Amino acid sequence: MQAPHPNDPRYIDWLVKLAEANRAQGVIEEPRLFWDVVTLRDEDPLVTDYTGNVFENGEQFPVRLTHVVMAPRPAWGAESPFSDERLIQRVSLRLRFHDTFYMNNLLLPAPLWVNKTIAAPASVSQGSAHWILDRPVILSARDTLSVEVQPETNALDADTTYNVAVSFTGVGLLSKRPYFFGSSKQFTDANVNSTQFTPTDMKNDGTEPIAITDVGFTVDAGDQVSTNAGDVRRWRFQIRQIGNGTQRTWFFQPTGETLCPGQLLGISQGRAIVHRFPGDGMIWQPGEGVQAQAAALTSGTEGMDFLLGFAGYIAIK
Amino acid sequence: MAALGPSPIPVAGRSPAGGALYEPRGFWDIATLNTAAGSTRQGPAGEINVRKLNRENFRNGARWPIILTRMVLCPVGYQLTEFDTTPDGTAVTYHNDAISAITGAEVIIAAPQRQNYNKRYLYSRSWVPRPTSDPNMSLVKASPYASSLFGVSRLAFDRPLVLPSKGALEIGVGGFIAPGAAFGVLSTPNLAPLDGWIHVEERGGIWPGSSRDKQIVVRATDHPTIFPWQPDSFGSTAGNTAQTIIPQAGMFTANEFLKQNPERGRAGGNVFEAINVFIDQITRDDAYQDSSTTDVPTSPIVPLACNVPCSARCRIGGTGEYWWRPNAPLALMFNELTPGLVYDLPIPITLTPGDCLDIALRMPWRASVLINDVPTTVSPQYQLGVAFTGFAVIEG
Numbered sequence: 001m002q003a004p005h006p007n008d009p010r011y012i013d014w015l016v017k018l019a020e021a022n023r024a025q026g027v028i029e030e031p032r033l034f035w036d037v038v039t040l041r042d043e044d045p046l047v048t049d050y051t052g053n054v055f056e057n058g059e060q061f062p063v064r065l066t067h068v069v070m071a072p073r074p075a076w077g078a079e080s081p082f083s084d085e086r087l088i089q090r091v092s093l094r095l096r097f098h099d100t101f102y103m104n105n106l107l108l109p110a111p112l113w114v115n116k117t118i119a120a121p122a123s124v125s126q127g128s129a130h131w132i133l134d135r136p137v138i139l140s141a142r143d144t145l146s147v148e149v150q151p152e153t154n155a156l157d158a159d160t161t162y163n164v165a166v167s168f169t170g171v172g173l174l175s176k177r178p179y180f181f182g183s184s185k186q187f188t189d190a191n192v193n194s195t196q197f198t199p200t201d202m203k204n205d206g207t208e209p210i211a212i213t214d215v216g217f218t219v220d221a222g223d224q225v226s227t228n229a230g231d232v233r234r235w236r237f238q239i240r241q242i243g244n245g246t247q248r249t250w251f252f253q254p255t256g257e258t259l260c261p262g263q264l265l266g267i268s269q270g271r272a273i274v275h276r277f278p279g280d281g282m283i284w285q286p287g288e289g290v291q292a293q294a295a296a297l298t299s300g301t302e303g304m305d306f307l308l309g310f311a312g313y314i315a316i317k
Numbered sequence: 318m319a320a321l322g323p324s325p326i327p328v329a330g331r332s333p334a335g336g337a338l339y340e341p342r343g344f345w346d347i348a349t350l351n352t353a354a355g356s357t358r359q360g361p362a363g364e365i366n367v368r369k370l371n372r373e374n375f376r377n378g379a380r381w382p383i384i385l386t387r388m389v390l391c392p393v394g395y396q397l398t399e400f401d402t403t404p405d406g407t408a409v410t411y412h413n414d415a416i417s418a419i420t421g422a423e424v425i426i427a428a429p430q431r432q433n434y435n436k437r438y439l440y441s442r443s444w445v446p447r448p449t450s451d452p453n454m455s456l457v458k459a460s461p462y463a464s465s466l467f468g469v470s471r472l473a474f475d476r477p478l479v480l481p482s483k484g485a486l487e488i489g490v491g492g493f494i495a496p497g498a499a500f501g502v503l504s505t506p507n508l509a510p511l512d513g514w515i516h517v518e519e520r521g522g523i524w525p526g527s528s529r530d531k532q533i534v535v536r537a538t539d540h541p542t543i544f545p546w547q548p549d550s551f552g553s554t555a556g557n558t559a560q561t562i563i564p565q566a567g568m569f570t571a572n573e574f575l576k577q578n579p580e581r582g583r584a585g586g587n588v589f590e591a592i593n594v595f596i597d598q599i600t601r602d603d604a605y606q607d608s609s610t611t612d613v614p615t616s617p618i619v620p621l622a623c624n625v626p627c628s629a630r631c632r633i634g635g636t637g638e639y640w641w642r643p644n645a646p647l648a649l650m651f652n653e654l655t656p657g658l659v660y661d662l663p664i665p666i667t668l669t670p671g672d673c674l675d676i677a678l679r680m681p682w683r684a685s686v687l688i689n690d691v692p693t694t695v696s697p698q699y700q701l702g703v704a705f706t707g708f709a710v711i712e713g
Binding site (some may be wrong): 083086087088089090097100103104106108110111114115117120121123124125127128166203227229270273277279281282297298 | 452597
């Protein structure tokens with residue numbers, strides 16, 4: 001049965017039935033987002049090499065991918081090229097899976113991949129990223145969610161205090177009542193290390209399992225700016241369930257970076273280009289994956305870092 | 318890799334055993350109202366700010382029923398989304414923007430000699446539209462004037478379109494009217510051709526789907542008289558005199574469409590679900606910041622989707638009929654991602670062969686504003702596109 005829209009009155013019933021069915025069969029479903037940075041070439045050949053084994057399911061269980069997400073990654077600091085978000089229009093991309101291209105053997109401009117409306121109201125559009133999970137995450141009694149946050153390099157202004165917040169929405173499997181979890185932290189440019197939100201803020205202290213359905217990140221512009229419209233691109237995040245679940249982080253990057261840039265997490269509401277795979281998406285069995293090639297379409301984007309991500313969930317029995 | 322069983326989305330279309338074919342359809346017209354006294358674009362006497370649209374443009378002249386599911390309102394012919402300047406008594410400065418046209422319109426929909434869909438004028442600003450917009454640019458510090466973040470328009474079919482394995486579509490995107498001298502001098506010519514793409518999505522294959530794509534060129538043209546709409550109060554500029562409304566450079570022809578068939582030899586038809594059109598107007602947006610006219614720089618710019626015409630039809634397979642009267646504004650017919658306002662009709666309207674709709678628009682009238690503390694009558698002009706979109710049910 002296709003999931004009803006979250007605004008549909010039948011949504012909660014569907015959610016509870018799905019979670020109970022999974023629990024009865026011993027199935028765990030957990031979000032996954034595979035991401036990497038593709039640096040566009042600034043010399044011939046302009047098309048990048050294939051991304052190799054970057055976007056690959058390295059776990060022991062199948063992963064269903066439902067979305068492709070892409071966004072430019074600006075450089076911050078004194079010299080900040082590629083800060084214009086519109087430059088995403090001048091990036092082209094194609095994917096390859098078992099020697100078959102998607103969506104075309106041509107490298108297609110990123111805007112052609114848009115098939116999902118993710119625009120938020122203007123007041124929060126730049127400062128928030130929201131993901132309605134394809135499958136709920138079951139937060140059992142005494143479980144918690146570990147959420148880390150870190151600013152991008154040189155992204156914070158001096159002598160400025162920033163507020164960053166995370167929130168989760170869920171439904172009780174027994175009571176069917178809504179649950180809200182959230183936490184916030186303050187940052188200055190003096191503290192740019194990865195920090196964890198207070199775990200007890202996201203702990204299920206109750207007696208019933210909770211199906212977590214949404215995760216959202218909200219940031220502000222800092223206390224030195226008169227208009228408080230933040231920029232989620234300045235921040236990176238990571239999530240892991242503690243207790244039940246797989247205990248693994250939800251966002252994967254093959255080398256180096258452990259936290260995922262905030263703009264890639266706006267899969268339901270944000271400012272990234274979001275492409276929903278038709279139908280039920282695609283499944284990566286263990287060891288399967290896709291390769292990507294990208295190219296700058298015109299001058300102004302050569303050398304730009306381009307973020308590419310595949311979002312979905314892992315199913316473990 | 319395998320997709321998880323059959324798609325949950327029913328592939329409604331021509332099954333091997335026969336059945337209905339669903340093709341996109343749309344009806345549209347442009348309402349132009351010049352509030353200047355004596356203007357030939359005034360409405361009939363009595364309610365002089367009412368525009369009754371030509372009912373023949375909303376008539377189902379085909380042999381099969383057409384089910385309309387959405388209504389779209391879109392300002393047409395404007396250069397700026399918002400032109401916030403002190404009115405000086407000229408049409409150039411008062412309500413010469415897209416927001417003024419669309420927020421002032423009120424609509425009545427009726428089936429002639431039968432019934433009204435609504436008996437009172439509907440305020441467009443109080444009927445909740447679908448979310449169809451790009452992420453907003455107005456709070457982006459570096460480029461609050463930018464027309465949009467992605468520059469893409471999308472038409473998602475109400476029902477998948479199933480064509481034979483060698484079926485083909487033909488889609489065209491035209492040029493635009495460049496602003497005239499009232500827009501001010503630009504240091505960068507605003508007539509430079511723009512890059513664009515036409516993209517058609519289909520289902521099937523080892524991936525969940527695939528696409529067929531064509532790169533196009535979108536150019537300025539200086540023929541406002543051949544366009545179905547007029548320029549706004551900024552007027553028009555001489556441009557490409559040889560260009561037709563939809564030139565060859567903007568066409569995705571059936572031959573080109575066929576050459577990209579990814580499923581050659583596969584039994585059964587091809588299932589098409591959506592079309593995206595992308596126009597890169599970043600350079601044009603940035604060039605508009607060079608205008609010498611007060612307040613034009615930094616004013617949000619209208620996406621070109623509101624100002625370029627388009628056409629679409631099946632050329633091989635399907636009915637071969639144009640899906641809508643050619644040269645409709647792109648933003649008016651592409652109703653999934655568009656700068657226009659898209660409303661779901663609470664109950665779809667079925668137009669049987671020969672049926673038509675009567676559409677009337679009531680638009681704002683001339684106003685009295687204070688200019689240097691003196692009440693002054695200003696006579697703006699408004700231009701709004703109205704469309705109804707849906708699908709035809711063609712019996713196999």
